Amino acid sequence: MSDTPHNVEGDTEAPVLEPPVQAADEGLNAVERRRAHDIWVAGTEEPDWVAGSTDEGAQELLPRDIDPAVEIQRGLVVDDDYLEEPTVIEDERQIINMGPQHPATHGVLRLHMELEGETVRRVKPIIGYLHTGMEKTAETLSYMQGSTNVTRMDYLSPLNNELCYSLVVEQLLGVEIPPRAQAIRVLMTELNRVASHLIWIATFGMDIGALSMMIYGFREREAILAFFEKVTGLRMNHNYIRPGGVAADLPDGWEEDVEEALDIVRAGLTDYEDLLSGNPIFLDRTLGVGIITPEEVQAYGATGPIARAAGVNFDLRKAFPYSGIEQYEFDVPLGKHGDTHDRYLVRMEEMRQSMRIVEQILETMPPGDYRTEDRKVTPPPRKRIDESMEALIHHFKIFSEGFKVPPGEAYQAVESPRGELGMYLVAKGGSKPWRLHVRTPSFATVQALPVMMTDLIIPDVIATLASLDPVLGDVDR
Amino acid sequence: MAEETTPLEEPVDVEETVEEETQARPLPGDPILDPLAEAFPSVEFTSFQPLVGPRQDTAHVAREDLVPFVTAVKDAGFETFVDTCAVDHLNRDPRYDVVINLLSMQHTQRLMIKVGVPGDDPRLDSLTSLYAGANFYEREAWDLMGIVFEGHTDLTRIVLPDDWIGHPLRKDYSVGSVPVQFKGSHKSS
Numbered sequence: 001m002s003d004t005p006h007n008v009e010g011d012t013e014a015p016v017l018e019p020p021v022q023a024a025d026e027g028l029n030a031v032e033r034r035r036a037h038d039i040w041v042a043g044t045e046e047p048d049w050v051a052g053s054t055d056e057g058a059q060e061l062l063p064r065d066i067d068p069a070v071e072i073q074r075g076l077v078v079d080d081d082y083l084e085e086p087t088v089i090e091d092e093r094q095i096i097n098m099g100p101q102h103p104a105t106h107g108v109l110r111l112h113m114e115l116e117g118e119t120v121r122r123v124k125p126i127i128g129y130l131h132t133g134m135e136k137t138a139e140t141l142s143y144m145q146g147s148t149n150v151t152r153m154d155y156l157s158p159l160n161n162e163l164c165y166s167l168v169v170e171q172l173l174g175v176e177i178p179p180r181a182q183a184i185r186v187l188m189t190e191l192n193r194v195a196s197h198l199i200w201i202a203t204f205g206m207d208i209g210a211l212s213m214m215i216y217g218f219r220e221r222e223a224i225l226a227f228f229e230k231v232t233g234l235r236m237n238h239n240y241i242r243p244g245g246v247a248a249d250l251p252d253g254w255e256e257d258v259e260e261a262l263d264i265v266r267a268g269l270t271d272y273e274d275l276l277s278g279n280p281i282f283l284d285r286t287l288g289v290g291i292i293t294p295e296e297v298q299a300y301g302a303t304g305p306i307a308r309a310a311g312v313n314f315d316l317r318k319a320f321p322y323s324g325i326e327q328y329e330f331d332v333p334l335g336k337h338g339d340t341h342d343r344y345l346v347r348m349e350e351m352r353q354s355m356r357i358v359e360q361i362l363e364t365m366p367p368g369d370y371r372t373e374d375r376k377v378t379p380p381p382r383k384r385i386d387e388s389m390e391a392l393i394h395h396f397k398i399f400s401e402g403f404k405v406p407p408g409e410a411y412q413a414v415e416s417p418r419g420e421l422g423m424y425l426v427a428k429g430g431s432k433p434w435r436l437h438v439r440t441p442s443f444a445t446v447q448a449l450p451v452m453m454t455d456l457i458i459p460d461v462i463a464t465l466a467s468l469d470p471v472l473g474d475v476d477r
Numbered sequence: 478m479a480e481e482t483t484p485l486e487e488p489v490d491v492e493e494t495v496e497e498e499t500q501a502r503p504l505p506g507d508p509i510l511d512p513l514a515e516a517f518p519s520v521e522f523t524s525f526q527p528l529v530g531p532r533q534d535t536a537h538v539a540r541e542d543l544v545p546f547v548t549a550v551k552d553a554g555f556e557t558f559v560d561t562c563a564v565d566h567l568n569r570d571p572r573y574d575v576v577i578n579l580l581s582m583q584h585t586q587r588l589m590i591k592v593g594v595p596g597d598d599p600r601l602d603s604l605t606s607l608y609a610g611a612n613f614y615e616r617e618a619w620d621l622m623g624i625v626f627e628g629h630t631d632l633t634r635i636v637l638p639d640d641w642i643g644h645p646l647r648k649d650y651s652v653g654s655v656p657v658q659f660k661g662s663h664k665s666s
Contacts, residue, residue: 127636299556299610
């Protein structure tokens with residue numbers, strides 16, 4: 001492997017691409033043409049092309065001498081710290097496989113690693129073990145049902161997913177959301193950010209050997225989940241934020257519940273810092289490990305705490321404010337080194353800032369409706385259904401057929417706990433989306449793994465992976 | 478008179494708002510996009526202003542102009558690669574749209590680049606030499622929509638198994654009663 005990144009233009013060794021199906025149609029006979037369009041049906045005899053097609057390359061590291069992907073993966077402006085040791089002979093390199101069932105891979109991420117002793121020289125992340133075709137599913141669900149689908153992508157911050165989906169649908173609908181609904185949305189998503197970061201610190205602590213963190217983080221998160229359950233009925237996958245507003249108003253006495261949860265989390269954060277911040281083992285495991293530079297962050301599209309830990313001052317809540325979040329005061333914490341320890345510091349501070357936003361909402365929650373009064377989107381009130389036939393029909397139409405969204409295309413991004421969560425919606429006028437593409441933050445993060453992991457030892461690879469907080473449901477969709 | 482005029486006024490209002498929302502070029506007063514529009518006369522710019530939120534600018538680029546245009550866009554300050562996806566319009570010519578989403582952190586601005594790709598020759602130049610982050614997204618677009626990105630070094634399936642046949646996000650790929658293609662699953666079923 002050469003040390004200098006080079007351009008890959010004119011690479012003649014690129015893998016042979018499958019010809020496009022349509023272009024190949026003419027030269028084929030009827031059986032072959034059907035096979036080109038068909039998929040293999042389980043239960044029938046296994047055809048040749050199934051048996052012989054597992055070595056295509058997605059699961060393999062490329063040969064070293066034709067692997068410009070490594071240079072690409074390592075970023076265009078790489079401060080290269082690869083040290084060629086002259087005493088190492090080729091036989092000592094070995095390729096091993098970590099995952100997909102490894103507990104430290106946070107789900108079903110698989111890492112293909114080339115080792116030299118204990119040093120990792122190359123990494124290839126292999127994903128797709130949790131792919132469930134949610135983008136295709138979204139095309140078969142009406143806009144009303146769509147939020148139940150997206151909430152299951154990033155299962156640790158479901159409310160952020162629902163918010164992004166609702167915002168992109170509302171962009172095309174052109175409905176205005178009442179101030180109370182916006183404040184409830186911000187309240188719920190910021191609490192969700194705290195809950196998600198608490199899970200992160202629990203699993204991060206577990207991965208680097210601070211096992212009590214695992215229990216503590218989950219314990220404090222439970223206080224927030226209890227509040228979510230009271231509001232939405234579910235601990236996860238809430239389907240609470242919907243196009244047009246939220247599903248229900250906050251229950252009576254919600255202020256006390258939120259304050260109680262905040263007190264528990266605040267006390268917990270102090271405990272964690274006592275436990276970790278001065279701990280020499282923790283510092284040894286995190287300082288200077290898994291560094292990513294601002295240029296690499298931008299080239300890979302890594303966002304959120306990873307970018308901010310590298311010193312990139314970018315927060316979508318400040319840059320492209322949504323849902324009225326610009327009325328609240330909060331700061332964006334920035335790191336300096338882009339290493340694992342900075343990511344820890346940034347996330348700890350983000351939790352405090354999110355709680356600051358929640359405190360402001362507690363004081364300024366506006367009265368009013370919790371969803372829009374636009375009859376196009378919102379079903380009539382329950383009482384009207386008893387009195388009016390038209391209201392009953394209207395209610396039935398909204399829940400059976402779904403409301404229609406005018407044709408158009410829109411992209412909306414929100415700051416999820418993992419970074420920029422974006423949705424690109426193409427509508428063609430029906431009650432179902434024509435295409436919904438989800439740009440998930442973890443997908444970009446996993447892509448940037450080789451940059452951070454190259455030339456680390458294996459325990460540091462675990463620490464780096466844990467510090468990125470990837471959610472595999474978010475990566476694979 | 479008043480009762481007669483009210484129904485007339487309403488549709489007029491609706492038409493006006495539609496025209497305001499989608500403006501064709503030029504983009505008056507945008508210091509970053511205007512030089513790009515001058516340098517590439519063939520590229521058409523449109524912008525969409527939603528009710529809330531920032532304006533969304535889109536550049537419609539011909540397939541041949543993609544790499545030179547994106548190079549210029551990158552030099553103009555769009556340093557962050559956000560997203561690439563493909564949309565299948567089925568009965569339209571060109572059949573596919575590849576949508577590239579770029580972000581300028583320094584100018585706090587987004588630009589969406591849209592390239593039409595014909596259905597009988599779904600090929601497009603890869604952007605991996607400009608943005609390292611295009612790697613996974615182009616593999617995903619190949620995997621799920623079957624767009625071939627020329628110049629990509631490792632264009633293999635990313636979320637589906639290696640031996641999967643077909644590209645599921647295409648509109649002519651049916652949903653529903655298709656058994657899951659796990660290798661060897663016929664032995665148990």
